[in-house]
Amino acid sequence: MAEMPAFTPVHLLTGFLGSGKTTLLKRLLADPALADTAVLINEFGEIGLDHHLVERIDDTMVLLQSGCVCCTVRGELADALRDLHSKRDRGLVPSFTRVIIESTGLADPFPVLSTLKSDPVLRHHFRAGTVVTTVDAVNGLAQLDTYVESTRQAAIADRIVITKADLCKGDAGLTRLLSRLTEFNPDARRIIAGSNSPDADALFGDDAAQRATKLQSPSGFYCDTPTLRVTAEGVALHTAISSFVITVDRPIDWTGFGIWLTMLLNRHGERVLRVKGILDLAGEDRPVAVHGVQHLVHPPVHLDAWPSGERISRLVFIVDGLDANLLKRSFNAFALAGNSDARPQPEAAAQIRNA
C-alpha cells in the first residue's frame, strides 16, 4: 500500500468550455506518475461524457453529474470525497495520494476550495493543492474579454496551461494572450502544452514548496493599470482585474495584519481573487508566507530563509475592481508594526469579562 499522506492534496483542473481540460487530463492519467490519483469529474449537463473520453473507469474515478460543481453539486463533491476517503481507509479502493477534480467549464473554482476547508471531515484529511487552468490559445483572448468565469479561472490559477497553441496562426495572438495573462496573474507558471508536455510533476508537483518559493522573482509582477473589459456586444464591463504588489521594508504586525485582512475579505472577498505574500513579521526571524483565494486563506507557512536574502515584505494582490492605492494606504494604516507599539498596550490588563 502506497504511503498515505496526512493531508491528501486535492488539485483542481479548470478552464473554460472547450479549452482542453479533458484532453489534458486524459494524457496526464496515462502517465505512471499519476497512477495513485483519484479523479473526480464534474460535468454540466444531463449526460456525462467526459469520463468516457478519459477512458479510465475504476473505483477511484467518480462522476459528479447534472449540475455544476460550484453550486448544485457542492454537497455531492463533499460526499464523493468522504466516500473515497472512507473506502481508502477500509482498503476498498486502491490507495491514492492525490485527487484531481476536473470542473465544468463554467465553474468558479473558489467554492471547491472552500468545500475542502469548511467540511468538518474533509478538512482533516484533504488540503487544497494546485489550481491548473487551461486557456485556449485560439479563443482564449476573446473568452477572457467576454466571460467573467474565464477571467476568474485564470486569475485564480497556480499554473496556466496554454492549449492548442499549434492551431494558432502566427505568434501575435499567442503573445497578446500571454501578456494579458501576465497582467492579471503575474506569478502563475505559464506552460504551453505540446503533445508530451506539461508532465504531471510540472502541474501537480510539490505545490506547498512551489507556493512558498513563488514570490522569489523580485520583478515581473507589477501591473497598476486595470484593463477595461467589454462584453460581446461591446459594452464595458464593470470588472477590471488587476494585480499589484505591496512592498514594505518595515516589519509587519501580525495581529494588525490579521484584523485587516479578515476585515478586507469580509467586505471585499468576492473581489480579492488572490492574495499571496511573504511577510517580515515583527518578532519573527524567518519569513512567513500567506496565501489566499477569495474568502479562503490557507494556514500561514514559515519559510526557512529569505528569498534573495532581502528582508522585505511583499504582498501580491489580484483584485477585481478595487482601488490599488486605497488598498495600499489601508494596509499601511492597519498592518505596519510600530503603529501598535505607539499605542498603550493593555496587555497586562486585558479586559477579561467574566460575564
Add this chain to the structure above:
Amino acid sequence: MCSLCGVIGGNEHWTDAVARPGVFTRNVERLDRRRERARRVSAANSVLSAFGMSLSDWQGSAFVLATRTGKSEMIEDLGHLWPAAERLSGRLCDPLDPQLIARMEETDHG
C-alpha cells in the same frame, strides 16, 4: 457545537492555525496564545471604536463583541468578527473607507 454559545465549533481560522510542521501560528504555548489574544483585542478595538463597538476576551476561548448600547454577541474567531460587527452596528465595516483609513492613520502616528 458549543452548548453554551451555540457557535458551531472547531472551524480553524487561519489566524489561529493549529500548529503543524511548517505552519506559522502563535497558537502553541499557553502564554503566547494569551498574549496574542490580548494583542488582538487591543488591535481590534482600535478599529472597532470607529463604529462605537468594543471587543473583549471571554475566558480565553471566545470574544464578546459589544456596542455602546449594550447589544453584544459572542464570536469565536476573527472570521466571525466582521460579519457580527456589521450586524450589530448596522454599518459596513470597510477597511477601504477613506474616512476609516484617515482615522487609523491618525491614531497610529498620534
